[in-house]
Amino acid sequence: MRKTPWIALGLPVLLAGCASVPTAEEQAAMAADARKASGALVQQLGGELRAAIGEKGADGAIGVCKERAPRIAADLSKSSGFKITRVSPKNRNPAGVPDAWEAQAQAALEKRLAAGEKPDTLETWEVVKTTQGKVFRYAKALPVQPLCLTCHGDPATIADGVKARLAAEYPFDKATGYAPGMIRGIVSIQRPL
Numbered sequence: 001m002r003k004t005p006w007i008a009l010g011l012p013v014l015l016a017g018c019a020s021v022p023t024a025e026e027q028a029a030m031a032a033d034a035r036k037a038s039g040a041l042v043q044q045l046g047g048e049l050r051a052a053i054g055e056k057g058a059d060g061a062i063g064v065c066k067e068r069a070p071r072i073a074a075d076l077s078k079s080s081g082f083k084i085t086r087v088s089p090k091n092r093n094p095a096g097v098p099d100a101w102e103a104q105a106q107a108a109l110e111k112r113l114a115a116g117e118k119p120d121t122l123e124t125w126e127v128v129k130t131t132q133g134k135v136f137r138y139a140k141a142l143p144v145q146p147l148c149l150t151c152h153g154d155p156a157t158i159a160d161g162v163k164a165r166l167a168a169e170y171p172f173d174k175a176t177g178y179a180p181g182m183i184r185g186i187v188s189i190q191r192p193l
């Protein structure tokens with residue numbers, strides 16, 4: 001009986017392994033979808049934030065943010081099929097601690113910002129191998145705008161009512177001391193492949 005050459009066994013396995021890594025074009029298409037989902041989150045959240053500040057003032061809007069921000073992200077995750085969250089190395093929401101990939105992604109975006117890239121379009125993505133298989137990961141920078149300073153600015157300039165409310169709701173808050181143009185955090189998107 002003829003022995004099957006190793007190459008005949010090995011090659012299809014190798015090829016199958018290669019084929020399951022999305023091409024650069026496929027990754028760019030996934031990034032475009034992720035960018036859209038991220039934009040929807042930012043827009044919806046921004047709209048509700050502005051409306052809540054208008055109705056209840058900044059201190060009243062904190063409660064809305066606490067309830068609505070995770071809800072909006074969860075709803076968008078459901079409708080898009082991505083897992084969408086907001087995280088920051090200086091998190092306010094106790095659930096907003098970045099994992100290792102998110103931390104290095106934000107650090108890389110901050111380097112690009114320092115090198116002169118515009119904060120509004122900073123994004124990065126990668127296909128990451130995990131024990132559960134490959135995952136498409138995407139990060140979009142959330143730049144600090146003047147509005148954000150109401151609740152994330154220098155503590156000396158944050159209104160007393162806002163400070164009191166933040167202290168009550170978020171005793172371990174790290175998310176103050178920001179200035180416009182800094183990266184407050186990222187929208188983090190994951191899609192198992």
Ligand code: HEC
Binds near residue numbers: 063070090092150
């Ligand atoms: C009315 C106060 C208020 C304003 C204004 C505000 N935030 Fe926040 N922010 C919060 C609160 C409260 C949380 C925690 C709840 C949550 O997860 O959204 C938060 C959380 C976040 C998070 C999630 C990570 C973390 O630290 O927990 C990001 C990112 C963020 N804010 C970015 C921004 C940006 C960018 C702006 C300006 C466009 C902004 N925020 C404006 C109150 C505010």
